Amino acid sequence: MRIELFHQNERLYLHLPDEPEAGVLCVDFCEPALQHRISKALSAEAVVKAMGQRPLKTATAHPLNSCESPMVTAAHLIDATAGLGLDAFILACAGWHVTLIEQSPLIHALLADGMKRGMQSGGSDSSAALLTQAALSRMHLCSAGSSLDVMLTLPEAQVIYLDPMFPDRDKSARVKKNRYLLQQLHGEEALGNNLLPLALTLARKVVVKRPLRALPLDNIQPSASIKGKTSRFDIYAGSNNRLMIP
Numbered sequence: 001m002r003i004e005l006f007h008q009n010e011r012l013y014l015h016l017p018d019e020p021e022a023g024v025l026c027v028d029f030c031e032p033a034l035q036h037r038i039s040k041a042l043s044a045e046a047v048v049k050a051m052g053q054r055p056l057k058t059a060t061a062h063p064l065n066s067c068e069s070p071m072v073t074a075a076h077l078i079d080a081t082a083g084l085g086l087d088a089f090i091l092a093c094a095g096w097h098v099t100l101i102e103q104s105p106l107i108h109a110l111l112a113d114g115m116k117r118g119m120q121s122g123g124s125d126s127s128a129a130l131l132t133q134a135a136l137s138r139m140h141l142c143s144a145g146s147s148l149d150v151m152l153t154l155p156e157a158q159v160i161y162l163d164p165m166f167p168d169r170d171k172s173a174r175v176k177k178n179r180y181l182l183q184q185l186h187g188e189e190a191l192g193n194n195l196l197p198l199a200l201t202l203a204r205k206v207v208v209k210r211p212l213r214a215l216p217l218d219n220i221q222p223s224a225s226i227k228g229k230t231s232r233f234d235i236y237a238g239s240n241n242r243l244m245i246p
């Protein structure tokens with residue numbers, strides 16, 4: 001299958017030249033629907049609720065981190081399956097410092113492009129624009145690579161968040177074009193194999209996003225779940241107790 005990246009109007013897009021009906025992928029943190037979403041109460045977002053305690057502390061630089069602007073703080077969260085960065089952005093808007101890891105170089109390029117454009121699109125003094133820039137400044141994208149390797153190089157986080165790809169039962173149902181395109185980019189390796197057992201050893205808390213009626217990831221039973229409109233957030237207690245949360 002042919003997959004192409006192209007630039008148009010200073011934006012990076014991904015498409016499948018042989019399947020134009022599948023549309024295009026582009027990361028835009030300033031799109032109106034998303035801006036409207038962050039202008040409302042973020043505490044009502046299921047993904048925000050699932051992370052629990054709102055971060056209280058300011059981050060400080062950590063010299064050992066392999067990312068550009070690393071954080072070690074009680075407010076540090078690792079999004080180990082960053083994808084197009086939407087959940088990470090909502091969480092950063094809610095005050096978290098989010099380290100993002102994405103294994104696909106193509107998705108990583110889209111995400112990096114969206115984050116850069118979002119930071120440059122300032123000038124407006126609207127509260128949503130200011131919130132967008134503040135949130136993006138709390139998001140730190142690691143070099144493209146598997147979280148199975150990258151997570152081991154990061155300082156501990158309060159929470160590790162996993163939203164691995166879920167195999168669609170009905171591949172012909174292209175309900176969400178973004179999801180279809182993402183799935184075409186990946187094989188089995190995108191399903192999040194082995195991420196949960198590792199994450200549980202690295203953080204005090206792990207949150208896994210699942211479709212509402214799906215089995216828990218790796219059939220490991222969570223200690224609690226929070227249900228959103230279309231997704232479920234399974235919550236696990238990790239075994240890393242080194243980080244003391246006030």
Ligand SMILES: C[S@@+](CC[C@H](N)C(=O)[O-])C[C@H]1O[C@@H](n2cnc3c(N)ncnc32)[C@H](O)[C@@H]1O
Pocket residue numbers: 080081082083084085086087088101102103104107145146147148163164165166182186189190191192193195
């Ligand atoms: C469903 S998408 C995540 C969507 C994301 N939560 C959002 O809001 O945009 C899953 C992503 O996880 C990535 N992924 C899966 N396994 C990974 C791994 N071991 N390391 C890093 N990224 C991984 C895939 O490449 C894919 O882009």
